[in-house]
Amino acid sequence: MKDGAAFSDPARERMMFARRLLLTVVGTLLLTAVLIARYFDLQITRYEDFATQSNNNRVLVRPVAPSRGLIYDRNRKLIADNRPSYNLTIVPERSEDLEKLIADLSDIISISERDIERFRKRLKQRRPFEQTSLRFNLSEEERAVLAVNGHRLLGAETSARLKRFYPDGELFAHVLGYVGRINEREIKTLEAIKYSGTDSIGKIGLEKFYEQQLLGEVGSEQVETNALGRVTRVLDKTGAVSGDNLTLYLDSNLQRAGLDAFKGKRGALVAIEIETGGVLAMISAPSYDSNLFVSGISQKNYDSLLYSQDRPLFDRAIRGQYPPGSTIKPMFGLIGLEHNVVTPSYKINDNGYFYFKGIERPWRDHNFARGGHGDGVDLAKAIIESCNIYFYGLGVKTGIDLLSDYGGQFGLGATTGIDLPGEKRGIMPSRAWKKASRGQSWFNGDTINTSIGQGFMLATPLQLAVMSARIASRGKVLSPQLVKAINGEQVPVIQVEQDISISDKHWDYVHSAMKDVVHSSHGTARSINKGLTYKIAGKTGTAQAISIDAEDKYDSTKIAERQWDHALFIAFAPADDPKIAIGLIVENGEHGGSAAAPIARSVMDAYMLSNSSTALAENEEP
Amino acid sequence: MHRNDFVRQLNSPGGDRRPSRILNIDFPLLFILIALCSIGLAVLYSASAESIFYVKRQATFMLIGLFAMIVIAQFQPRLWERWSILIFLCGLLSLVAVLFFGVGAKGAQRWLDLGVTRFQPSELMKIAVPMALASYLGKRHLPPRFKHVSIAVIATLIPVLLVARQPDLGTSLIIFSSGFFALFLAGLGLRYLIFTALVAIAAIPTMWFYVMLDYQKQRVLTLLSPEQDKLGAGWNIMQSTTAIGSGGLSGKGWTLGTQSQLNFLPESHTDFIIAVLAEEFGLIGVLGMLLLYLLLIGRCMLIALNAQSMFGRIMAGTISLTFFVYIFVNMGMVSGILPVVGAPLPFISYGGTAIVTLFLGFGILMAISTEPKRI
Numbered sequence: 001m002k003d004g005a006a007f008s009d010p011a012r013e014r015m016m017f018a019r020r021l022l023l024t025v026v027g028t029l030l031l032t033a034v035l036i037a038r039y040f041d042l043q044i045t046r047y048e049d050f051a052t053q054s055n056n057n058r059v060l061v062r063p064v065a066p067s068r069g070l071i072y073d074r075n076r077k078l079i080a081d082n083r084p085s086y087n088l089t090i091v092p093e094r095s096e097d098l099e100k101l102i103a104d105l106s107d108i109i110s111i112s113e114r115d116i117e118r119f120r121k122r123l124k125q126r127r128p129f130e131q132t133s134l135r136f137n138l139s140e141e142e143r144a145v146l147a148v149n150g151h152r153l154l155g156a157e158t159s160a161r162l163k164r165f166y167p168d169g170e171l172f173a174h175v176l177g178y179v180g181r182i183n184e185r186e187i188k189t190l191e192a193i194k195y196s197g198t199d200s201i202g203k204i205g206l207e208k209f210y211e212q213q214l215l216g217e218v219g220s221e222q223v224e225t226n227a228l229g230r231v232t233r234v235l236d237k238t239g240a241v242s243g244d245n246l247t248l249y250l251d252s253n254l255q256r257a258g259l260d261a262f263k264g265k266r267g268a269l270v271a272i273e274i275e276t277g278g279v280l281a282m283i284s285a286p287s288y289d290s291n292l293f294v295s296g297i298s299q300k301n302y303d304s305l306l307y308s309q310d311r312p313l314f315d316r317a318i319r320g321q322y323p324p325g326s327t328i329k330p331m332f333g334l335i336g337l338e339h340n341v342v343t344p345s346y347k348i349n350d351n352g353y354f355y356f357k358g359i360e361r362p363w364r365d366h367n368f369a370r371g372g373h374g375d376g377v378d379l380a381k382a383i384i385e386s387c388n389i390y391f392y393g394l395g396v397k398t399g400i401d402l403l404s405d406y407g408g409q410f411g412l413g414a415t416t417g418i419d420l421p422g423e424k425r426g427i428m429p430s431r432a433w434k435k436a437s438r439g440q441s442w443f444n445g446d447t448i449n450t451s452i453g454q455g456f457m458l459a460t461p462l463q464l465a466v467m468s469a470r471i472a473s474r475g476k477v478l479s480p481q482l483v484k485a486i487n488g489e490q491v492p493v494i495q496v497e498q499d500i501s502i503s504d505k506h507w508d509y510v511h512s513a514m515k516d517v518v519h520s521s522h523g524t525a526r527s528i529n530k531g532l533t534y535k536i537a538g539k540t541g542t543a544q545a546i547s548i549d550a551e552d553k554y555d556s557t558k559i560a561e562r563q564w565d566h567a568l569f570i571a572f573a574p575a576d577d578p579k580i581a582i583g584l585i586v587e588n589g590e591h592g593g594s595a596a597a598p599i600a601r602s603v604m605d606a607y608m609l610s611n612s613s614t615a616l617a618e619n620e621e622p
Numbered sequence: 623m624h625r626n627d628f629v630r631q632l633n634s635p636g637g638d639r640r641p642s643r644i645l646n647i648d649f650p651l652l653f654i655l656i657a658l659c660s661i662g663l664a665v666l667y668s669a670s671a672e673s674i675f676y677v678k679r680q681a682t683f684m685l686i687g688l689f690a691m692i693v694i695a696q697f698q699p700r701l702w703e704r705w706s707i708l709i710f711l712c713g714l715l716s717l718v719a720v721l722f723f724g725v726g727a728k729g730a731q732r733w734l735d736l737g738v739t740r741f742q743p744s745e746l747m748k749i750a751v752p753m754a755l756a757s758y759l760g761k762r763h764l765p766p767r768f769k770h771v772s773i774a775v776i777a778t779l780i781p782v783l784l785v786a787r788q789p790d791l792g793t794s795l796i797i798f799s800s801g802f803f804a805l806f807l808a809g810l811g812l813r814y815l816i817f818t819a820l821v822a823i824a825a826i827p828t829m830w831f832y833v834m835l836d837y838q839k840q841r842v843l844t845l846l847s848p849e850q851d852k853l854g855a856g857w858n859i860m861q862s863t864t865a866i867g868s869g870g871l872s873g874k875g876w877t878l879g880t881q882s883q884l885n886f887l888p889e890s891h892t893d894f895i896i897a898v899l900a901e902e903f904g905l906i907g908v909l910g911m912l913l914l915y916l917l918l919i920g921r922c923m924l925i926a927l928n929a930q931s932m933f934g935r936i937m938a939g940t941i942s943l944t945f946f947v948y949i950f951v952n953m954g955m956v957s958g959i960l961p962v963v964g965a966p967l968p969f970i971s972y973g974g975t976a977i978v979t980l981f982l983g984f985g986i987l988m989a990i991s992t993e994p995k996r997i
Contacts, residue, residue: 013764013932016765016809017807017809017932017936017939021807021927021939024939024943028946031946031950032912032916034954035954036912038957039866039905039908039953040905042863042866042867042900043869043871043905044870044905046867050864050867051867051870053864053867053868054864054867054880061857
């Protein structure tokens with residue numbers, strides 16, 4: 001109606017509508033015919049097929065479990081494997097009387113109340129005719145008994161599946177974590193189909209972090225069963241796809257050397273490959289055997305781990321937070337030099353006390369209390385002998401803002417981004433942090449405590465190792481990584497931020513001071529330099545587990561062992577061309593030099609040894 | 623606004639005195655609806671493993687729906703015509719509210735929590751969109767001109783996209799088709815129809831790559847080859863076709879369907895309920911039910927043909943066609959010729975909101991059917 005006619009024509013519009021409606025009636029009838037044809041096809045033409053199929057539903061679709069990805073250490077040594085294990089499963093629809101069947105089974109093999117209780121829970125979550133496990137890990141004997149009595153146990157079957165096995169038991173417990181049975185809470189969140197072939201899932205550690213990669217893809221098979229529920233033939237099969245294999249940076253030899261060195265002590269150690277940020281060793285002591293958890297740990301075993309005073313289940317390496325103590329001195333020294341707060345020629349006179357204007361009570365040097373370190377303490381000496389008084393002054397003059405800014409760049413106060421779940425962030429205090437967490441302003445006294453790694457400051461052993469690696473690499477900011485390759489494909493090194501900008505001469509100065517911590521006659525870690533064929537640079541630390549008043553002297557004989565100071569050590573080697581960096585803590589170990597440093601040395605020895613042997617192998621090859 | 627707009631005079635002098643005119647009830651429609659509801663309850667009893675609880679709840683919703691339908695039938699169609707745009711805008715607003723404050727389950731955000739009860743705006747839009755379009759187009763010269771077509775298309779697509787985002791592809795398709803039917807019945811020109819067909823073809827790859835979520839794609843793939851996904855959605859289809867096929871000509875008998883009673887059939891009391899009916903009552907049962915549906919649709923189309931206004935015609939026609947879409951999509955998906963979208967079978971599947979919405983639509987149809995003749 002181009003002319004925009006003002007008249008509408010109701011009669012014509014009605015006719016048009018009637019025609020349109022007729023068209024839709026035709027369409028409706030056509031589509032109805034399609035539906036009828038389809039239902040006719042299913043119900044009449046193919047009736048026989050479907051009737052047979054539904055007849056007791058003899059054709060079953062069963063999931064085929066994928067095999068979980070394997071985990072290797074850097075030397076291609078297998079550290080997480082799958083082994084066959086046999087379960088007793090039940091299909092209630094096949095049994096005449098479920099209660100009687102369970103009772104009969106209990107007569108011939110041992111089935112606990114807890115097994116039955118868990119079985120009933122699982123029953124509620126399954127599909128009809130799906131196998132449900134009643135007992136796990138059948139012994140050879142039990143399997144034989146079941147096979148002999150099979151004819152009178154309708155509905156019960158033994159089925160083989162692969163079970164996770166950790167060949168080294170406790171060596172990698174905290175890092176690898178473990179798989180365990182899927183619990184009710186997890187069932188609600190996970191994708192049911194993906195897990196239809198398996199009853200376990202990564203609970204903690206790498207097993208949890210890389211769950212998606214390790215799991216693999218479930219397959220399925222269509223099987224025909226006889227009236228007793230036994231499979232008579234497989235009609236069709238879609239294979240499962242195995243999970244991805246992981247290769248780690250971890251080195252079993254270093255791990256072993258470290259864990260052995262921790263024998264009888266509590267603590268944690270992390271060693272990092274400086275070039276890549278790869279984690280060479282990660283130990284939390286004491287450890288436990290992760291195989292215990294794989295098919296359900298017994299309550300007794302679990303309680304003994306959970307309530308042990310040594311807290312073996314606690315992953316100290318990434319979740320333990322300790323005051324870093326004097327180990328942060330090299331870092332603060334670097335900041336002081338870079339910002340001209342101190343120079344190499346600047347010296348102080350240390351009489352053991354530090355007075356701050358307006359505060360009557362002095363800060364005291366607990367590490368070295370016999371009247372102080374004396375005259376002429378420069379930065380090198382302050383690092384080598386761990387002089388607190390020097391750093392009180394350096395800290396106050398630098399100011400908390402710079403300290404906390406650099407602390408962040410060196411990896412403190414934030415998660416490092418390692419590929420593990422549950423990492424703690426520690427605390428690198430700042431004005432904003434104190435305002436937010438305590439609602440108080442920052443005081444100079446806080447800066448003084450911070451300048452020797454005490455007060456609010458907390459760091460995980462992993463963060464200590466990261467800080468040590470960043471000092472060793474002259475400011476390269478890499479994120480620590482455990483997984484080196486997935487299915488043989490290299491995982492790229494993660495450069496988090498740009499390098500820390502500090503001039504080379506300051507790095508040289510601090511590196512040399514750290515070397516003297518180990519190799520000079522006054523160094524706090526001189527005890528480990530005996531017989532060293534290479535040079536280690538390090539810094540000891542001692543952190544108070546309880547607070548001591550400035551006027552009291554710390555005396556280990558007067559307090560219980562659990563309250564003794566923690567011993568810390570950071571180190572890298574070889575000192576002039578660093579390859580490996582370490583951070584470690586020995587809980588209540590008292591002195592970094594005597595308790596912590598020797599452990600670092602054992603790990604470094606293991607590294608230098610295996611490194612030189614691979615270097616040899618490379619030389620032989622051409 | 624006149625008082626008569628709201629409630630009709632019971633004893634208008636010289637008016638029609640037949641009970642259907644006085645009560646404003648279309649009796650053929652009412653009888654067919656009651657028959658369908660009764661069948662629905664019987665099948666539901668069997669499909670829910672003979673649960674009186676489900677049947678009672680469903681019956682309650684049906685009674686609420688019947689009551690609402692009769693109440694709605696008491697209002698003049700003219701009133702609905704006048705208010706339709708406002709209702710549409712309210713619906714649109716609540717859809718946007720769902721986007722921000724909605725609650726839901728299984729990853730879809732579809733409900734508004736009103737404290738006392740929960741409300742699903744997308745259900746309302748199933749009626750509000752055709753009503754608004756019928757009202758808008760009914761006032762124009764037909765066939766509609768480009769401007770009016772454009773406005774109608776936009777008014778349809780906004781709720782369609784909002785609902786698809788929730789995500790609820792089934793409801794979104796229903797709303798889309800209701801908008802299309804309204805335009806088609808209003809006499810949409812041939813060139814628009816061709817254009818729509820071309821756009822639809824072009825939209826398939828776009829939908830696939832940009833709009834559809836992984837699980838929705840999975841369902842389409844499942845339709846193409848159910849064997850690929852035997853543990854997931856393919857399992858449902860394999861079980862439902864087995865259930866339908868094993869029903870044969872006359873079925874296994876009420877509550878005797880082995881597939882459904884042994885829990886092989888998923889969602890047996892909601893979206894897949896037709897499989898229970900087909901298994902237990904056979905092809906005869908399926909055809910009987912289809913016949914009832916067709917009678918209902920036929921009656922509705924007759925109402926559309928005899929309606930007094932263009933609004934009434936388009937509205938009644940659209941409701942009956944949309945109703946057929948429900949049936950076709952549901953029966954098609956359960957028998958494996960359409961992908962699985964969440965679409966209940968009207969009056970048979972368990973689900974309160976859907977039933978009440980259906981009755982509301984038929985209430986408007988009754989109002990249209992009993993409107994006094996204009997002179």
